Amino acid sequence: QQARVQDRKWCWDDAQAASAIGLKQILLVDLEEAIRNNQLHVVYQPKWNLHTDRLQGFEALIRWEHPVYGGIGPDVFIPVIEKSGRIDSLTLFVIRRTLSDLAQWDRQRPGLGCAVNISARLLGDSAFVQQAIALVEQSEVANQQITFEVTETAALDDPELSTVALGKIRDTGIKISIDDYGTGQSTMSYLQRLPVDEIKIDQSFVKTVTTNRGNRVMVESTIEMAHALGLTVVAEGIEDAECMRLLHTLRCDIAQGWHISKPVSAEIIASRWIADGDEQARLMA
Numbered sequence: 001q002q003a004r005v006q007d008r009k010w011c012w013d014d015a016q017a018a019s020a021i022g023l024k025q026i027l028l029v030d031l032e033e034a035i036r037n038n039q040l041h042v043v044y045q046p047k048w049n050l051h052t053d054r055l056q057g058f059e060a061l062i063r064w065e066h067p068v069y070g071g072i073g074p075d076v077f078i079p080v081i082e083k084s085g086r087i088d089s090l091t092l093f094v095i096r097r098t099l100s101d102l103a104q105w106d107r108q109r110p111g112l113g114c115a116v117n118i119s120a121r122l123l124g125d126s127a128f129v130q131q132a133i134a135l136v137e138q139s140e141v142a143n144q145q146i147t148f149e150v151t152e153t154a155a156l157d158d159p160e161l162s163t164v165a166l167g168k169i170r171d172t173g174i175k176i177s178i179d180d181y182g183t184g185q186s187t188m189s190y191l192q193r194l195p196v197d198e199i200k201i202d203q204s205f206v207k208t209v210t211t212n213r214g215n216r217v218m219v220e221s222t223i224e225m226a227h228a229l230g231l232t233v234v235a236e237g238i239e240d241a242e243c244m245r246l247l248h249t250l251r252c253d254i255a256q257g258w259h260i261s262k263p264v265s266a267e268i269i270a271s272r273w274i275a276d277g278d279e280q281a282r283l284m285a
């Protein structure tokens with residue numbers, strides 16, 4: 001049984017294959033136990049400010065190093081955990097870890113931000129919202145340094161509920177970002193009525209922005225509209241220099257993607273991005 005499972009390890013790269021072999025197996029492992037046994041890691045992906053040409057901050061992304069299945073991507077296990085009703089404790093774990101890492105980096109290099117992904121269904125959980133806000137308020141870092149990212153489609157499932165919860169969060173100074181923008185049905189004018197600070201253009205548009213005319217038009221007009229509405233624009237999935245140059249030309253505010261850095265451990269962030277002030281040289285190299 002065990003050997004068969006290991007043979008199939010490659011399957012976890014593919015969400016569909018994974019669900020075909022039975023995601024419920026993962027749930028046999030207690031989430032709390034996974035946290036206790038250090039199977040869950042938070043990695044960080046740098047976000048680059050295209051106006052100042054400096055590091056802006058990071059996005060925290062969860063990883064599960066499963067003792068049997070190996071590395072399982074969040075695209076695979078987050079939906080399972082959401083269904084199991086324990087996404088709240090997982091998210092609070094990520095927030096705690098992020099706040100403690102950022103507090104440490106902040107002493108050496110103040111003012112960097114960090115974003116955490118929040119499942120939209122948690123917006124309807126007022127106990128979670130309260131706990132999440134309390135963690136940020138109790139931490140050493142300023143509330144303004146923290147961003148909560150909520151995906152576009154999910155944020156709009158229940159607009160009334162989302163508006164109340166997002167408003168409550170944003171009133172504390174925590175920033176709100178709409179993730180995967182462009183994949184849902186929302187119009188910009190609708191989004192603008194939600195309490196948000198930032199939109200992240202989905203990587204499916206960004207990756208092909210230099211080669212696909214339609215996507216370029218979409219990205220260009222999104223940036224223009226978002227700016228007119230006072231929103232910050234992040235482009236995610238920037239994989240090469242040409243793409244980054246074009247986004248800069250189009251006046252996009254923040255860039256994120258493999259061209260800048262893949263998501264890396266807190267240790268690597270500390271040594272390569274916090275201690276080393278000359279990150280520009282490395283990016284251009």
Ligand code: C2E
Pocket residue numbers: 045060061062073074075078091094117118119149179180203236237238239256257258259263
């Ligand atoms: P997301 O929030 O949209 O995160 C961006 C994803 O794109 C990440 O995948 C990141 O590793 C990947 N990425 C970044 N730059 C590039 C690039 O240049 N090229 C390509 N091909 N990919 C790039 P990841 O880490 O596998 O996360 C997938 C999704 O899982 C996230 O999408 C987010 O929705 C969710 N997720 C991750 N961590 C958490 C978490 O702590 N809580 C919740 N609720 N969801 C999470």
Ligand code: MG
Pocket residue numbers: 059117149179
């Ligand atoms: Mg995100």
Ligand code: MG
Pocket residue numbers: 136137138139140141142143
């Ligand atoms: Mg605080």
Ligand code: MG
Pocket residue numbers: 179180200202203236
């Ligand atoms: Mg995204």
